[in-house]
Amino acid sequence: MKVLVAGGAGYIGSVVTARFAEEGHEVVVLDDLRQGHADAVGDAVFVDLPLSRAGEVLDGSFDLVVHLAADALVAESVAQPEKHWANNLGEGLALLDAMRVTGVQRILFSSTCAVYGEPAVLPITEATPTAPVNAYGMTKLAFDHALTSYATAHGLAAMSFRYFNVVGAYRGRTERHDPETHLVPNLLRGATGETFTVFGTDFPTRDGTAVRDYVHVVDLADAHLMALDVLEDGVHHIVNLGTGDGATVREVLDAVQDVTGRTIDVVEADRRPGDPPELVADASKAEAMFGWRPTRSLRDGIADAWDAMRA
DSSP: OEEEEETTTSHHHHHHHHHHHHTTOEEEEEOOOSSOOGGGSTTSEEEOOOGGGGGGTOOTTOOEEEEOOOOOOHHHHHHOHHHHIIIIIIHHHHHHHHHHHHTOOEEEEEEEGGGGOSOSSSSBOTTSOOOOSSHHHHHHHHHHHHHHHHHHHHOOEEEEEEEOEEEOOBTTBOOOOSSOOOHHHHHHHHHTTOOEEEEOSOSSSSSSSOEEEEEEHHHHHHHHHHGGGGOOTTOEEEEEESOSOEEEHHHHHHHHHHHHTOOOOEEEEOOOTTOOSEEOBOOHHHHHHHOOOOOSOHHHHHHHHHHHHHO
């Protein structure tokens, strides 16, 4: 199978690229390195172009698009919504039009649990009402709606994966964001001597810090491979990818200190804009549809990321 991975030089995209290549697929990575790294692409064909120019790469020889390219900083999306709407939705629509023109009919999209906002009931199922509280979640939800309409009008076979919090590393591919806002890599920096900031200690959770569902990046990538057999022409499926088990910031802090054997200097600060108190998945639909279950723990993800950082 010939696959275009948009955003394949980023953290998750590079692992998806690696796993597709290992399974024998021909992979072409489209990434303008706005946030990605060329050295993460590996042996895949690499095209240094923005998503808006996907039409210069796509042709009828492609069987599938995996779309992971996005701006994903929550606080930035609150302060600069115009950037997220232009990139996440505007450039995404250019990709869909390129697919329509070239006749490429299958797409896997990396959506997000941020589309659910601050749900009243946990765990979160795919039927949970969508009510995003920041522009990042809004733009992802808007693209989900676009996929539904393209599936109806043009026969697109689509699946949106609503990722929960991704951790871990794979064969040197790890988180290298700038700025880095994700919890585990910042805690690992704390284990090397930097001060770690806990944003928000007054959430309505068991210890006052935010609760998230952490899924290993390799489990996440493998879900994309496993879902290929259930894509349907004219249908847009929406599937949560998480573990169903949430951890607070303080619990992750304790786990990082345990894995690394180091004490982290911690300071406390106010909540970041747009951060919901708790997000935990019900991922039973993924298991029912294509047999996916996460096999790696939060501790595994921390250990893999720690090994990658030290290497």
